[in-house]
Amino acid sequence: MGFRDQNNKVAPIDDGGNFDTDTNVNSVTSTSEAAANALSAANHAAGALAAKIAAELAETNAETAETNAETAETNAATSATNAATSATNAATSETNAATSETNALASASAAASSATDAQSSEDDAATSETNAANSAAAALVSENNAATSETNAATSETNAGTSATTATTKAAEALASANNAATSETNASTSATNAASSETSVSASATAAATSETNAATSETNAATSETNAATSATNAATSETNAAASAVAAAASATGVSVFADAAEVSANNAAASYDAFDDRYLGAKSSAPTLDNDGDALIIGALYFNTTTGFMYVYSSSGWVAAGSSVNGTTERQTYIATANQTTFSVTYDVDYVDVYLNGVKLLYNTDFTASSGTEIVLSSGAALNDVVDIVAYGAFVLADHYTRVQSDLRYITSDDSLALSIALG
16 A cells, blocks of 8 residues: 655555554545535525525514604694693583573573562462452442432432432442453453463473583583593693604614614625635636636635546645545555557556556566556556556555654653553552
């Protein structure tokens, strides 16, 4: 088996035993790092997209909050207007209540006056009835006196004419008194009817006064309710105004959050773009031949990778140019045997340059003397083989060890068996 040293020279070891390496040899960058870089770039891109979506959502929420704040402010103004209207209505109701109370007092006074008038009419009716009775009694006395005069007329003819005249006069007076009595009785009946009507009016006025008083109390209650509603509306207006202010503050905070999210989204997008650009500069993708510039047209960087579609191998860019990222040999060795034709010099085989041995009929040939191997795909004999010569080609898988200790480093770090024995003897 052969190993590549720090100077890119082959040191074949045929005994299959342990080997020593140099700590200054760095391992070749593997394709797994490229895959990890690709995954990181994809994660950055996904994070940028998520941040952008979050920023758009936060901006929408801010616009909604601002709209809600404007609506709340409009509602506050409407509530204030309603409160002012309720206060005006309350003042109007209070004025109406005072007017109703005044009307009730006036109706009560009118009812009292009507009752007084009814009592006066009733008293007048009683007086007229008494006068009628007196007139009837006087008429009866006059009639008796007429009968007496008529009797006396027969006795005293001289006085007869006078008495007859007197009787006629008295009869006329009696008739007039009777007529007056009938008139007085009619007047008494009318006065009684008027008194009853006045009593009815008094009762109606009293009822109207009570109704007016009730209406006044109801109006006063309504005025108090309107005043309470006005106070409640004013409180609601103040609350709405406070809520509007809070909504405005929240809208401002949301707008600030939107700005922060937008900035974060922009930073994430820039980071994702930078990560992708760095990855694109590191892994150039599949190429049919070795590139001389990266995908952006810039100079190649040390450690850049590309996959050669012609050879089917991954290559890494070093200070000396493109080199295979891994061994062309699958495993540690690969053997190929040929039966040569007459004067055949070229034999196809896949190998890592400087890591191949060639045997002709069992005899090992000298590298760069008996054959050359520089292409990685064929070896060329310095002299043509004879017909039916057996050519054995052994290709070795090249690799480099990393993160290990040399013998000197190991001896300095760990206790050797000799040191352990000496220490045991010293400790008894």
